[in-house]
Amino acid sequence: MKxxxxxxxxxxxxxxxxxxxxxxxxxxxxxCGQSPDLLDAPTFFVNKKSTDCSRCxxxxxxxxxxxxxxxxxxxxxxxxxxxxxxxxxxGEVCLRALRHASCDDYAKFAADSSxxxxxxxxxxxxxxxx
Amino acid sequence: MGLSVAxxxxxxxxxxxxxxxxxxxxxxxAAGGYLHWTGALAVGRGLxxxxxxxxxxxxxxxxxxxxxxxxYVDVALGATAGEPDGWQHGGSLHFAVAAQxxxxxxxxxxYLLMHRVPPRFWLFARAGLPVVxxxxxxxxxxxxxxxxxMVSAGLGVTGELVGDLFYGAATQDQAYSVIPMxxxxxxxxxxxxxxx
Numbered sequence: 225m226k227x228x229x230x231x232x233x234x235x236x237x238x239x240x241x242x243x244x245x246x247x248x249x250x251x252x253x254x255x256c257g258q259s260p261d262l263l264d265a266p267t268f269f270v271n272k273k274s275t276d277c278s279r280c281x282x283x284x285x286x287x288x289x290x291x292x293x294x295x296x297x298x299x300x301x302x303x304x305x306x307x308x309x310x311x312x313x314x315g316e317v318c319l320r321a322l323r324h325a326s327c328d329d330y331a332k333f334a335a336d337s338s339x340x341x342x343x344x345x346x347x348x349x350x351x352x353x354x
Numbered sequence: 355m356g357l358s359v360a361x362x363x364x365x366x367x368x369x370x371x372x373x374x375x376x377x378x379x380x381x382x383x384a385a386g387g388y389l390h391w392t393g394a395l396a397v398g399r400g401l402x403x404x405x406x407x408x409x410x411x412x413x414x415x416x417x418x419x420x421x422x423x424x425x426y427v428d429v430a431l432g433a434t435a436g437e438p439d440g441w442q443h444g445g446s447l448h449f450a451v452a453a454q455x456x457x458x459x460x461x462x463x464x465y466l467l468m469h470r471v472p473p474r475f476w477l478f479a480r481a482g483l484p485v486v487x488x489x490x491x492x493x494x495x496x497x498x499x500x501x502x503x504m505v506s507a508g509l510g511v512t513g514e515l516v517g518d519l520f521y522g523a524a525t526q527d528q529a530y531s532v533i534p535m536x537x538x539x540x541x542x543x544x545x546x547x548x549x550x
Contacts, residue, residue, distance in 0.1 A: 250423065251410075252456055321456065343411075
């Protein structure tokens with residue numbers, strides 16, 4: 225027979241685990257039933273520019289891409305490449321990924337030389353263009 | 355001599371067929387049920403076998419290839435009843451959050467089946483309905499098998515192989531996307547058996 229204090233400590237450990245810790249997480253797969261609406265290009269690019277600017281400031285990045293993102297006068301793209309028709313959830317996935325990317329990753333996205341693209345934002349890959 | 359053997363045999367049969375005397379009250383099992391509580395904290399990662407939205411981290415050259423899910427932390431609380439050394443049925447509640455990438459939370463109520471493998475092992479299986487709380491509400495199906503090895507009466511290590519099926523947002527080709535996943539998680543388990 226274990227002393228009550230031992231059982232209490234076991235229960236406390238379980239309670240602590242419940243309180244401080246947050247099934248597998250599937251990722252940003254979207255909600256079932258979300259309709260396949262086309263993504264509005266101007267809306268997406270305005271949001272992406274704003275996200276780029278805020279992440280550049282947050283990560284203290286210095287590059288032409290960051291300067292452009294934070295320059296209100298710099299023109300924003302208004303259309304996707306020809307033949308590319310992303311859905312609203314493509315845009316949501318991309319913007320959420322950018323907002324939560326690490327600063328190391330963002331430095332690569334905003335680099336002036338050979339910038340990379342988050343896989344979530346790569347919905348118009350050049351090789352798929354007609 | 356022969357008569358003696360026959361009498362002894364009859365006596366032995368009579369003893370064998372005699373009803374057992376009832377146990378003294380102090381030795382009889384107490385009324386009430388056996389209850390088995392478990393709490394677990396685990397870390398896991400999964401493979402996504404469909405990735406229409408190019409989620410990180412693709413393992414192939416194509417962004418839509420099989421991909422690794424974010425590392426997640428899973429905390430679980432379970433309770434079963436039944437035979438202490440046999441099959442036990444009950445339920446569990448798992449709460450998982452992503453430890454990297456975008457914030458994600460999943461709550462999974464499950465049916466739980468457990469069986470002790472003496473002297474210090476447990477096997478279990480679960481069938482649950484994972485409820486994705488965020489970033490977008492969603493629902494899936496989950497089956498899992500696992501085991502625990504107790505290092506003391508109340509503390510052990512646990513591992514679980516988890517299969518899931520989630521239904522995601524529509525794509526250009528499908529009204530909804532189907533996302534099968536297979537995950538492995540390992541952690542520690544706290545075990546508390548309440549005897550009758």
